[in-house]
Amino acid sequence: MKTLNYRVVLFAFALIFGVIFSIPSLTQSEQGKKITLGLDLQGGLHMLLGIKSEVAIESRIKSMAATVKYIFDDEEIIFDELRINEDQTITFELLDTDDVPKAKMLLQKEIEGTIFSENGMKFILEMTAEEQVRTEKNAIQQAVDTIRNRLNEFGLAEPTVAKQGEDKILVEVPGIKTQEDKQRLKKLIERAAHLQLMAVDEDRIARVNTMSPAEAKSFGDVILTDVNTPEKYLLRAIPVLDGSMLTDAKVGFDEQNQPVINFTLNGQGAKIFGDFTGKYVGKRMAVVLDNKVYSAPVINERIGGGRVQISGRFEFSEAQDLAIALRSGALLAPVVIESERFIGPSLGADSIQASSLALLLGFILVVIFMVIYYGMAGVIANVALIGNLFLILAIMSLAGATLTLPGMAGIVLTVGMAVDANVIINERIRELLHQGKSIGKSIEDGYNNAFTAIFDANVTTLIAAIVLVVYGTGAIKGFAITMGIGIAASMLTAIVGTHGIYQWLLPKIDKNKLGFWFGIQRAGVK
């Protein structure tokens, strides 16, 4: 009797490998790498976010203007008419000629990413093109990081936040069950959490109700409304400081036992805040969040230590989410939800059940058909088919791949196509047997003859699968991945594996029992 050959040994290894590494996925055990179910199977929320990068540029310019104001005040350079224009340039005018060289030096040293031109005492500050590109890129990366932080702090299991393409953000959150949870989550993600502390323009605020936004702008002001009431405020457009200088935000309670958010500023922020409150005692300062005024208290005294409070008649959960958003930082640019898919957990369960049933039934049909039509040759093909299924599961588990509904369909389809290789081989073997070749020779030549056909056919299908992986998104990708893995695995199981089994069994194959072994009548067989 012939000893084991390398093919059957290879196949046996592949089978053992397949079984071992697919066990964690099949039993859904805690340990080991396993396949994660896609959102369409376990339920959850999938969102594609776009980003308004022009806002990032605007706010970058705003913060540049704020820095100019701050350092000039600090260095006691006297200036006037500091303003941001329609064309996104910053202009200002110095009042003392002696300050010009110092101002130029400071602009060059302290304000990065700008070029300035001067006309006597008048200065124009412009953002460079590279700085614009950098700001846009930075905005999207920052949005990805910020949203991820927020979701992590929210305490959700394994959210996915990733950049998709040039300017989109993919957010996937499994395990969202109710519409209420979903909305709370969306609010948390969408919230810009852009905190600003702004000075009230006390000289002109009396006229705020009759003032147009354009007029306010001409004074370097902006009109914002209260978060709860229609009351309007006239505020200096360039903020005293913003949320970037915040180090911590926590939910607390005020004297009326209402939830409030207490936040702490970093060293620089605390200094600016202290200086400002010291200088403007008796005037009002507004706490502005996402362009809504939450409070505008009168400054009673200089406030050191950098502790500020936001009150605004919050619900407790709202205050909690807001604190999370403030802690994880503001979005440099607002995000817009461009597409959203929500799948309820019960629908996912239904889908798993339906497609598992289809997979099982399809599989059983194919298996029975192969045995009836090919006899033992069919059994051998079925062994390869089972090996193929385990290999697909094992490879997907090891790669930590996601199984989606189309992915399940991909596996079902692979079952159909994987037997194809064995159909081709078996037909070739039968053909040779009919021509009167010996069994050994028929098997060897059958494999040789069938190989190019199977190889070329698989490679072309693989080309289609790879294109789908590269150009497809989400679920389609899942389908292509399972199909690709299935095809690759079938080369090993259906070609090498079955060949090995034939070679191993060859001494036992009785040429008088070809009906049993290959499902053909003896007629015509020598």
Place this chain on the structure above:
Amino acid sequence: MEIFKYKKPLSLMDKSKRFGLLSIVLLVLSLGLILTKGFNLGVDFAGGTLIQVKYEGEAPIKKVREAISVDKAYEGASVTFFGSHEEIVIRTKMSSQVLGEDVGKKMNELLKKTGTLEVRRVDMIGAKVGSELREKGLMAMIIAIIGILLYVSFRFEWRFAIASVMALLHDVTIAMGMIVLFNVEVNLDILAALLTILGYSLNDTIIVFDRIREGIRTIKNPDLENIIDESVTRTLSRTTLTSLTTFFVVLTLFVFGGEIIHGFAFTLLVGVVVGTYSSIFVASPILMWLGFSVSGFREKEAVKLKREKEKEKMRAMYENGTI
């Protein structure tokens, strides 16, 4: 068991004109349908919102229509049963920017009085994303075809490549025609199904072509018609058997796979049937019409072989130190 027993080649190529005519009629009908009726684009490609709601008991579809018509944003929305009579889907062309707030929550409020319900799925795709997906889909199709053309040209000959791609376009076009005819909603999964058909149809065609390639080398009679007849007949049993097993599997998906996978399975069913037909009756005649010359191919093969042998000889001489 043996169903197909090879006795003598079927004279298929004699009848190729008749099949050609059938294919042309099917193609014209499909293109006509696609151009006049057009695809029923789902939210994935057209943009818009789809909401799937499941009721306890039969869904009160009339009440649902009334309830949502209260809201201006859902004017002109369609409400249909989905799979069973317990489930409905609501479709509207509107997307987030117009609807503004959370769709699922809104639905819960609007439909509160119509019965005990659960919002099971919300798909909301902005128009911009929809058109991007459309472009990407088309792109994938074109790139896949180019890749396949290149590979088949490299492994066979350019006429084989043209013939296989023509067969493939034939299959995909007819499948698309059926999608339009049966008003299947076209979403990303249908695109995936079409791409699968592309791969599957090619798979079938390649296996027949492989046999023809082999036939050209081994069959003495250099008449192409004869070679094709013989090769197609020899692969007939495999083609039918594989198509049958694949058909079984796709059929179980279609019957038991649930409503969500219905369109996908339907498209594949059409694809399997058309793909099988085309690999037998369409691809090979095209090869003939393109003026493939057996003797020309044999000469080229001979030259290739000669060159390789010479190379080997040179290498052998080099290794022996003669050069």
